[in-house]
Amino acid sequence: MSDIRHAAVITGASSGIGLAYARQLSQRGYDLILVARRKERLEQLAFTLEEHSRSNVTTIVADLANEADLRRVQNVFAERGDISVLVNNAGVGALGPTSKVDVSIVENLVKVNVLALTTLSLAALSAFKARGHGLLVNIASVIALGPSVTAAAYSGSKAYVLNFSRSLEQEYAESGITVQTILPGPVKSEFFAASGVSSPGFPEELFMTADTLVETAMRAVDMKENVTFPTLADSALWTEFESARKKFYKSVLVTGKPAARYASGK
Ligand SMILES: NC(=O)c1ccc[n+]([C@@H]2O[C@H](COP(=O)([O-])OP(=O)(O)OC[C@H]3O[C@@H](n4cnc5c(N)ncnc54)[C@H](OP(=O)(O)O)[C@@H]3O)[C@@H](O)[C@H]2O)c1
Numbered sequence: 001m002s003d004i005r006h007a008a009v010i011t012g013a014s015s016g017i018g019l020a021y022a023r024q025l026s027q028r029g030y031d032l033i034l035v036a037r038r039k040e041r042l043e044q045l046a047f048t049l050e051e052h053s054r055s056n057v058t059t060i061v062a063d064l065a066n067e068a069d070l071r072r073v074q075n076v077f078a079e080r081g082d083i084s085v086l087v088n089n090a091g092v093g094a095l096g097p098t099s100k101v102d103v104s105i106v107e108n109l110v111k112v113n114v115l116a117l118t119t120l121s122l123a124a125l126s127a128f129k130a131r132g133h134g135l136l137v138n139i140a141s142v143i144a145l146g147p148s149v150t151a152a153a154y155s156g157s158k159a160y161v162l163n164f165s166r167s168l169e170q171e172y173a174e175s176g177i178t179v180q181t182i183l184p185g186p187v188k189s190e191f192f193a194a195s196g197v198s199s200p201g202f203p204e205e206l207f208m209t210a211d212t213l214v215e216t217a218m219r220a221v222d223m224k225e226n227v228t229f230p231t232l233a234d235s236a237l238w239t240e241f242e243s244a245r246k247k248f249y250k251s252v253l254v255t256g257k258p259a260a261r262y263a264s265g266k
Helices: 016-027 039-052 067-079 103-131 152-171 210-222 236-252
Strands: 007-011 031-036 057-061 083-088 134-139 177-182
Touching: 007 016, 007 067, 007 103, 016 031, 016 039, 016 083, 016 210, 031 039, 039 057, 057 067, 067 083, 067 103, 083 103, 103 134, 103 152, 103 177, 134 152, 134 210, 152 177, 177 210
Parallel strands: 007 031, 007 083, 031 057, 083 134, 134 177
Antiparallel strands: none
16 A cells, blocks of 8 residues: 555445445545534544554534535535545435425435535545546435336436436546446445335345445446446446437437427317
């Protein structure tokens, strides 16, 4: 390992996938900046990681749905010259039919899953650009690929994460900066409980542990993969999906005239 210190910012580091990232990036020698609302959890984690690794760990207690807190986290990218990784992991589900979920919970989801992820992605990219390298990891979900009656805002937010991150991936393709989008299936964590769901409704065998997910995602970065479906056995299916999408997109942009089926019968 080189003596040059690199730091990683991980949002939502107090549990689940973020916590697994914190452990595994500290094993890879990164200093850490851990972000979440639960102060005690972050401090306990920082203490344990510093005891068992060479990492220096900073904690930022912040509610990413709160504008002032988000700015504090955003500013870290300009204040510190050593950050080369951002894992935009903090996220919430607001699960259930929209008629049963309070609008404030849905608004909170948009602030955390969409607004904070966007703001921090741009802050990180601006810092990475100045240094000519960096890794941005955005956690989407396989639910990004389709609508869901019990996760309208969640699936919408993850579709945003997918398109936003892939657009950044293209923008920064030749820059030395890597943008990785991860689309996990169900993962063992506090996610469903935090959304007020006692039984997630997926069979047990569909769940991956957070540690396995992060190991897989980090291996995928080492393999220079930008879009990672950790459980996808046949990667040719994603290539086919993408070709179908591109073909469809082209067929929508052939003419400015309405299609024949919309012609009035008069
Ligand atoms: N679990 C799954 O099945 C699954 C599948 C696909 C994708 N994902 C995605 O994976 C990511 C991590 O989820 P997880 O499964 O690890 O769930 P989790 O155990 O509930 O972790 C969510 C993390 O986000 C943080 N967080 C939530 N609201 C926040 C806020 N307002 N400000 C700051 N931090 C906040 C939480 O910390 P505090 O409560 O301490 O703030 C916690 O550390 C999410 O983006 C989720 O959408 C999860």
